[in-house]
Amino acid sequence: MLFENGRKRGDTVSGYKVAILGASGAVGRMMVKVLEERNFPVRDLKLLATERSAGKKIDFHGEKLTIEVAHPDQFKGYDLALFSAGSSVSRSIALEAVKRGCVVIDNSNAWRMEPDVPLVVPEVNPEELENHRGIIANPNCSTIQMVVALKPIKDRFGLSRIIVSTYQAVSGTGLRAIEELKSQSLHMLNGETKEPEVYPYPIAFNLLPHIDTFSENGYSREEMKMINETRKILKDPKIKIAATAVRVPVFYGHSESIYIKTIEPAEVIEIRQVLSKAPGVVVYDNLEKLQYPMPNLVEDNDQVWVGRIRRDLDEDCGYHLWVVANNLRKGAATNAVQIGEELMKRGLL
Amino acid sequence: MLFENGRKRGDTVSGYKVAILGASGAVGRMMVKVLEERNFPVRDLKLLATERSAGKKIDFHGEKLTIEVAHPDQFKGYDLALFSAGSSVSRSIALEAVKRGCVVIDNSNAWRMEPDVPLVVPEVNPEELENHRGIIANPNCSTIQMVVALKPIKDRFGLSRIIVSTYQAVSGTGLRAIEELKSQSLHMLNGETKEPEVYPYPIAFNLLPHIDTFSENGYSREEMKMINETRKILKDPKIKIAATAVRVPVFYGHSESIYIKTIEPAEVIEIRQVLSKAPGVVVYDNLEKLQYPMPNLVEDNDQVWVGRIRRDLDEDCGYHLWVVANNLRKGAATNAVQIGEELMKRGLL
Structure with missing residues (x-):
């Protein structure tokens, strides 16, 4: 059993520790599904959301993961965080996650136009990832x-x-x-x-x-x-x-x-x-x-x-x-996961 | 009682004898409704369609008119015909109606691009009606x-x-x-x-x-x-x-x-x-x-x-x-009836 409620089982297992913020939403749920479909090497998946959604359960590779309440320390020790919360949540929490060692791929509008934040579609401008400083913005679906x-x-x-x-x-x-x-x-x-x-x-x-x-x-x-x-x-x-x-x-x-x-x-x-x-x-x-x-x-x-x-x-x-x-897929969740794959490929994760 | 099943009641009644071809369709039904709403001076309304729709009844100013099977002689003695049948029906029957003294406002694609057929939106190019030779084309809805x-x-x-x-x-x-x-x-x-x-x-x-x-x-x-x-x-x-x-x-x-x-x-x-x-x-x-x-x-x-x-x-x-x-209204029926009104105003009917 590899995954259970975000807790890691066994240090020898390979793969990344991944958190999803906004896991109960349409895009967040799709992120879980796409990570599974594409066999992204996850050794620990933590699902986060607001209090309203905490306690809900979502399937991942046959296991039921429970959504937890998001707070900055939840990202400690995690390699990658996929954010699909609103812009204001992203603004307030993304740097906290980065500070704790996490690379954030953010699906909101909060960071996209920041000059030093790469805005990436892997088929189009993957090279921009090389300059990332912890936050990578996922563009608007359209x-x-x-x-x-x-x-x-x-x-x-x-x-x-x-x-x-x-x-x-x-x-x-x-x-x-x-x-x-x-x-x-x-x-x-x-x-x-x-x-x-x-x-x-x-x-x-x-x-x-x-x-x-x-x-x-x-x-x-x-x-x-x-x-x-x-x-x-x-x-x-x-x-x-x-x-x-x-x-x-x-x-x-x-x-x-x-x-x-x-x-x-x-x-x-x-x-x-x-x-x-x-x-x-x-x-x-x-x-x-x-x-x-x-x-x-x-x-x-x-x-x-x-x-x-x-x-x-x-x-x-x-x-x-x-x-x-x-x-929800290429316009959001899939593009975010593909950014994660590209980061892996480039040794940036 | 002014109208009943397309038959004229009393020669002294003012107004026009109007026929609608394709009366059972979405646009045809709207033509009946718009003639009524706008109080177009109709003294006799004849509803025509294919055999499949003949016998159906449609309300006009509180009377139930019965749809009859269309054939060229149905237009004899009629002043105005609003056509909302397919292009091939229009092609085969419009000139027959004109030959019998009827002005035809055709909602199909059959005549629109004929150089000597006016294609009219009354707010835009009503003056084109002056040159009509019996058929006026109602443009495409879009x-x-x-x-x-x-x-x-x-x-x-x-x-x-x-x-x-x-x-x-x-x-x-x-x-x-x-x-x-x-x-x-x-x-x-x-x-x-x-x-x-x-x-x-x-x-x-x-x-x-x-x-x-x-x-x-x-x-x-x-x-x-x-x-x-x-x-x-x-x-x-x-x-x-x-x-x-x-x-x-x-x-x-x-x-x-x-x-x-x-x-x-x-x-x-x-x-x-x-x-x-x-x-x-x-x-x-x-x-x-x-x-x-x-x-x-x-x-x-x-x-x-x-x-x-x-x-x-x-x-x-x-x-x-x-x-x-x-x-169905400005894009079809209303524009056709407005063409009729403009013809009246210009003494072309």
Whole structure:
């Protein structure tokens, strides 16, 4: 028996001591699942959350682990911590964990734009990990899938412009939003109404062009994240990016309608070829066979699916793509675990 | 009693003899409702459809009208026919109706791009009606709401570029699609699966970047309609337009994320002012009060709602808008009835 309630059994066992903060949430639970699926070498897994979730149990490799209340000393002796709490929790506790010797991979917005914090998508900019000082930021879900699809195109043809409209699943908001979409849908189908609790307006059979809060320039913070994080990850502060972020009544899987301008002209078939060889990408783009990415295709996988690749009809170097990925997996938990794997590979853990 | 089963009662009664082809469908039923709501001066309403729907009854001003089987002679003596049948039916029967003295307002794709057929949105290009030869085409739903929002901007600041991503409701496909979304949602919420019948893939809690069929250039016909029809309606064959059309699990109301480039620079407040005075437009754009257009706001109205108006952060003359309208109303039935009203006003009926 290797794991039990975060306590280590036997010093000779190899692997890392891993803690997950926010383990009871949608992303936290997925982190546990992905660590298991990918056989990340864990010799001790500690699950942490607020008092409200303490005592809940989560399966890991066949064992029931109990969630404990998070406090700084919980990270003592741990090698790696995956954080999926809010930004304010991350701000207050991440440095405490680092001080105690832990490398933190943080899924919140707290550290992403700090100049000395690497913001990493392993398929795109793994080399940034070399400079880490204890905290590594996991990008926003919508950003991750976009840069996985666009980086190979940028490397081959250059990239000067991105205009993206998103179609984002409710699981990005969390478990309560998943419940809200379920119960609201049932109520509406029965001709009843139910006051929304998680979102300001009904999400069932509706859409909200509103993700996170709004900033003064008229953009939502989600839209600004996509703009700023993409520039940082692609190391191109001048790339022109605009985003419109929209919440849709889908449980899992974010979709993105993306317009790009490359610097060198490309044939559509060349873009398809480049993407076909790109890590983490599935080109699913055969209109005769009605093959195009959809959220229901990404429920159980970690790939970024790209389809509807076509040339703009009016502009040289203009192209349109449709990109779908599981926001809890590649957009959050899987990317975090992949960062952990990359740290291992590079001897940085 | 003025109306009964399409037969005229008393020659002295004023008003027009109106026929609706495809009266049993989602748009056809809405046409009946909108004629009633707007008090269109009907002295005789005849409802037509295929044999499958003949005998069904539909209320109009408190009377139950029975749907009859469509054939060319049904249009004899009628002033106006609103067509909402498929393209092939329109192609085969519209000229027959015109031959019998009827003005046809056709909601299908059959005639829209014919050079001598006016393609009209009354708020945008009503003057085109003057040249009609019997058939007037009602534009595609997604096109209508876009041009209502963009024409006032074009008139004031010029317009050189449109990139639009749509979020289209299932009612655009018809009554069977509404039923499919309902029953599929219920099944999925109960953990059951149900084979899709109307769409090639599940639409409940999913999205399909696929509306109408695909053409060889990689665009769907829906996307090409938006491109070609917008150019015709705005009388600007050179305007650069790209579209990505996506079906979403919403019953009523199409949404559009639109990027535009104007020719003259504009302040956002000027765009808001121009749109506030524009016919048929509601500017609903106050982020502090969380006011932005959503499909659930347009269920019972005919306006085109515009919000999230903001400046592109990188490009002069670049702006982003979010536009929502009821696809069965302004996107179809209401626009057709408004064309009828405009014909009346101009003495063309």
